[in-house]
Amino acid sequence: MTKANNITWHQSTVSKRDRQLINGHKSCVLWFTGLSGSGKSTLANAVDHELYKQGISSYVLDGDNIRHGLNKDLSFGNNDRKENIRRIGEVAKLFVDSGLIVSSAFISPFREDRVLVRSMFEPQEFIEIFLNCPIQVCESRDPKGLYKKARQGEITDFTGITSPYEIPDHPEIIIETNYTSIEQSIVQILSYLKEKKIL
Template identity: 70%
Template sequence: MNISENIIWHETTIQKRNRQQLNGHKSCVLWFTGLSGSGKSTLANAVDHLLFQEQYRSYCLDGDNIRHGLNRDLGFSTQDRKENIRRIGEVAKLFIDCGMIVLTAFISPFREDRELVRRMFAEDEFIEIYLQCPIHTCEKRDPKGLYQKARKGEILEFTGITSPYEQPANPEMMIDTGVLSIEESAHHILTYLNEKKIL
């Protein structure tokens, strides 16, 4: 989509660095990706809770929640999945400009789409967190009953069953949620943020 030549970017008086200084920490996006049932939403919320307890400014964007509002017009075709992730990237970028830490919990199955979002941010602002969890473990958990429906053919284009999931090539973090507990995983992520001097 081409942007009209009549639309001009307006620079704001308060810049990202000013908001980061006010918040007392850097801003970044923690991009949780993995199969349904791998623990993305649960872990993102656990990290968000820890950040909140330490008085860091953060916000969690969840895949299902976003589809209730902003992306309610999108389905699950390849093109709609791409648009879903593009929009989330743009929303996450607004949070980054606000000087906040934004946690996104989306399957985001295609490597190309995740890389497109990565290019929206500065090098140290996009942290891809791959929740590596065997599909049989995800299917055993099946908190929403989606795998069972997919196996019955009631859900088409379901990631991991009838639609592919492309693992990240070089994620900043890889967490085996089939082995580590949510608490262990959350603290592991906070340790990473401290080591990278984001907090």
């Protein structure tokens, strides 16, 4: 693929800070990471709903939903997984620039990719939330039947079975979703946002 060379960055007239001021809160990305079945999409949407109820501008980027559109050309091989996360990082950056709190629910199994996405943001704009849930629990939930298919060899490169998941080194938030309720998890995340004066 040929890279475009004759392009110039166009600075917006309305700044990120301007948009934050009109929204009444700062913007950031809540980067939910963890195994399939750990509760990423469920918790991201629950947090988004709570933010909505409080009048806070937010949005959810969900792994499966993005692969129906923007990233439908990508496979689940390692290289395409890396590109998947890179693209999501760029999209999340646009949402943060627009003044929103964006919840990103992706397995994002590789530490290097998460570090790359973090580097796209200013300090305290990237909040890594590790949903720490034993694979046995995730597999027992198996909401999409993916673990079963992976065990039967119907899915290759499946995180936790035939492809690795690299645990975050220093996530801002760790939630043990095998025994922490949705309500408790929401409180934990919103408390962090208030503590950091994002809300």
